[in-house]
Amino acid sequence: MITVVGSLNLDLVAPVPHHPVPGETVLGGDIAQHSGGKGANQAVAAARLGGAVTLVGRVGDDDAADVLVESARGQGVDTTHLLRTRDVPTGRALIAVNLSGENSIIVSPGANSRLTAADCEAAAEALRTARVTVLQQEVPDAANHAAARLAGGMVLYNPAPAVTGAVPPAHVDLLIPNRTELAALTGSAEPETIDEVTAAARKLSGADAVLVTLGGDGVLLLEGSASLHIPAFPVRPTDTTGAGDAFCGALAVALAEGNSLEQAARWASAAAAISTTRTGAQGSSPHRDEVAALLAGHA
Numbered sequence: 001m002i003t004v005v006g007s008l009n010l011d012l013v014a015p016v017p018h019h020p021v022p023g024e025t026v027l028g029g030d031i032a033q034h035s036g037g038k039g040a041n042q043a044v045a046a047a048r049l050g051g052a053v054t055l056v057g058r059v060g061d062d063d064a065a066d067v068l069v070e071s072a073r074g075q076g077v078d079t080t081h082l083l084r085t086r087d088v089p090t091g092r093a094l095i096a097v098n099l100s101g102e103n104s105i106i107v108s109p110g111a112n113s114r115l116t117a118a119d120c121e122a123a124a125e126a127l128r129t130a131r132v133t134v135l136q137q138e139v140p141d142a143a144n145h146a147a148a149r150l151a152g153g154m155v156l157y158n159p160a161p162a163v164t165g166a167v168p169p170a171h172v173d174l175l176i177p178n179r180t181e182l183a184a185l186t187g188s189a190e191p192e193t194i195d196e197v198t199a200a201a202r203k204l205s206g207a208d209a210v211l212v213t214l215g216g217d218g219v220l221l222l223e224g225s226a227s228l229h230i231p232a233f234p235v236r237p238t239d240t241t242g243a244g245d246a247f248c249g250a251l252a253v254a255l256a257e258g259n260s261l262e263q264a265a266r267w268a269s270a271a272a273a274i275s276t277t278r279t280g281a282q283g284s285s286p287h288r289d290e291v292a293a294l295l296a297g298h299a
């Protein structure tokens, strides 16, 4: 079993001819609404790959909450530990996309910011019995620290989005930053070459292993003194939104099934590569047979 502790957001996406400057009103196109939030995205990615997944989190007491809980449940995620929060709005992301595809995003965490250590205590059984627990940075540190302490299995920490000053839990089995998040954790400039990434990842303490995701450059795995670069699967990406979430969800499934870190990283790379060939976040993560087919083609 996999337990994900994290955020649920309703993403509202509006196409705009250009991003408004302060004081300006811009007429946009039709709004699209998607279920999102890193916690929900990773939980759904794992469930679509056949994982038995429980999501621990908070939603508000509004229509957006119903949409998010239903879409997670509809993808096979156990939503028993999703708590409703009175008089607080559900988390939302307001996303404007201009003609060249650049986003500007306002995240209103709402109920996500009310998740507490006590909420994680209430889900202690799900955390204790999980083979893998997955955490990110869209809920308060106190909740993540409690979850890491209560977790009976492996703890995966995805320090996303990059938050200056966020404090990862004291003991994490596997840290999964991208380049930007790695820079935020080390407090230095974004590393570019594989050697720079390796040097930066070696500075991180408090995790047994580090997997840095590098977009089209693949992933770097650091385990003890050993390091391994795994190139990305060659695909034609159309939308890389949510690639990191697809990667983390898939990694959790492979590790829960007893695979080594290297095997799990390769499998997750295949799943994430497929997700980049489709638009959207939750809906773009693949099913198991699709990952098997991609891997078979590269055997």
Ligand code: ADP
Pocket (backbone or CB within 6 Å): 160, 178, 179, 212, 213, 214, 215, 216, 217, 218, 219, 232, 233, 234, 235, 237, 240, 241, 242, 243, 244, 245, 247, 268, 269, 270, 272, 273, 276
């Ligand atoms: P994030 O979405 O957090 O920024 P990345 O961009 O590093 O994360 O992507 C996560 C993983 O998705 C990568 O390590 C890689 O396995 C896969 N991926 C991302 N972009 C591509 C791409 N252009 N081609 C193939 N795989 C990709």
